[in-house]
Amino acid sequence: MQVKINGIETRYVLSNEGGGPWLTFIHQLGGDLSVWDQLAGYFRDNYTVLRYDLRGHGKTAVSGEPFGVADLSRDLAALLDVLGAPTTHLVGMSMGGMIAQQFALDYPSRIDTLTIADTTAGTPPEGRAVWDQRAAAARKDGMASLVPATLSRWLTPDFQAAHPEAVEQIQEVLTHTLPEGYAMACEALRDFDLRGKLGTVRRPTLAVAGRHDTGTPPAATQAIADAIEGAQFELLDAAHLAPIEQSHRFAALLETFLEKPV
Structure with a gap:
């Protein structure tokens, strides 16, 4: 399905076979909503599951002007408005986790629980150049130039060897991400910083990291x-895309977390 959100044609998929509470998944930089296919299938019988493509990713149009993570948070709020979702459980991975944190601060009354994976609360000054370099590489050399190093950060060698079909799909999406969409998102992440603000989050929170994540170390x-007061932290035997690499374990953790009384 396509809908115009804040002037941008946005693709989303809604699975509401169960008609239960809303559960929204937000994908990583260089990904799209398909990365959540397996997990969406797991939860759709008991939840109203929403997935969507971020600006300049998948089949969502590229932004006409620079944006920040706060703008991506507003995109999600507008999408929920259009779909008639007053509140949602929110799951974000990598860049999606940054958006989820921003949303929890911007719209605290609209979030039931917060689940973040393989993400950080802000880019330190010494890390800003990395985002500029990736943005420049995408614009100058295209996405193919970024694929090998990105996949090596995202997935362990063991997973890549054991699940070539999953790796192929993730690689295909990354390769076909629009360079300008990727670059603009890199610049948004370069400027992202919520450190010092997260103490005000009062929603139940689950944080998950991959033990072998070199791009966003588990400590972040x-x-x-x-x-975040009362937050739960879990470490999985995975690299950067821990919810995908350890999908069964992540699904079990998330299911248990969502069933806790709020």
Whole structure:
């Protein structure tokens, strides 16, 4: 399905066979909603599951002007408005986790629970150049130039060897991400910083990290859990896309977490 959100044609998929509470998944930089296919299938009998493509990703149009993570948070709020969702459980991975944190601060009354995976609360000054380099590489050399290094950060060698079909789909999406969409998102992440603000989050929070994540070390995700009162932290045997690489374990953790009384 397509809908215009804040002037941008946005693709979303809604699975509401169960007609239960809303559960929204937000994908990573260089990904699209398909990365959640398996997990959406797991939860759709008991939840109204929403997935969507971020600006400049998948089949969502590229933004006409620069944007920040706060704009991506507003996109989600507008999408929920259009679909008639007053509140949602929110799950975000990597860049999606940054958007989820921003949304929890911007719209605290609209979030039931917060689940973040393989993410950080902000880019330190020494890390800003990396985002500029990736943005420049996408614009100059295209996405193919970024694929090998990105996949090596995202997935362990063991997973890549054991699940070539899953890797192929993730690689296909990354390769066909629009360079300008990717670059603009890199610049948004470069400027992202919620450190010092997360102590105001009062929603139940689950933070998950991959033990072998070199791009976003587990300590960065654990720091978010430490900043939010009562947050739960879990470490999985995976690299950066821990919810995908350890999908069964992640689904079990998420299912147990969502069933806790709020």
